[in-house]
Amino acid sequence: MTAPKLVLHPQACDAAPTYDAIVLALRDLGTIGTRFALDGNTHFQTGPDFLDGIGFLGCAPSIQLDPPAQHAEPAARAGRFCHIQVQAPTERPRLRCKSGQGPRCRRCRSDIPPDLIQAPDADIACPDCGHPASLAGLNWRQSGGYARVFLDIWGIHAGEAVPSDRLLDRLGHLARSDRSSGDGPWQFFYIED
Ligand SMILES: [Zn+2]
Secondary structure: OOOEEEEEEEOOOOOOEOHHHHHHHHHHHOOEEEEEEEOOEEEEEEOOOHHHHEEEOOOOOOOOOOOOOOOHHHHHHOOOOOEEEEEOOOOOOEEEEOOOOOOEOOOOOOEOOHHHHOOOOOOEEOOOOOOEEOHHHOEOOOOEEEEOOEEEEEOOOOOOEEEOHHHHHHHHOOEEOOOOOEOOOEEEEEEEO
């Protein structure tokens, strides 16, 4: 089963703030609340200040912030209410993207064919203009990302909400696990996975 998600991640694909640092920041901001388990993973209900971190666009009439009284587990799995999952840093960056909507060249805007995306370590040369880019440096058009850390906000459809500057700013100042300086800016995309 898939669920709609708004996914935040560091722009730099080697950036890896620790799981604990991310959770602490989200707690501090009031973005996350009670912890619960779903399919063996830790998730969090929305916190008291969730709406300071995530801004809904338009009227967004159907946004459910709390789990239903009954059948909460299938509802969580389908993303029928908002909850948050921090994915711990992986050793290497991972690619997550919407199938059928590949990235574009940042220079000439040509679509990058899927077979060029198979070797994530090498720079990818745009087939049209030859402009080289890393996987993380392509224009994913908010439909994918390449990172070691992902922060999934379940229950948000594409374009329905965006992270606030306050949240992005806080995440951007998290220290790396292996350095003392901040990890740099975060960005986001929408996916159903
Ligand atoms: Zn190009």
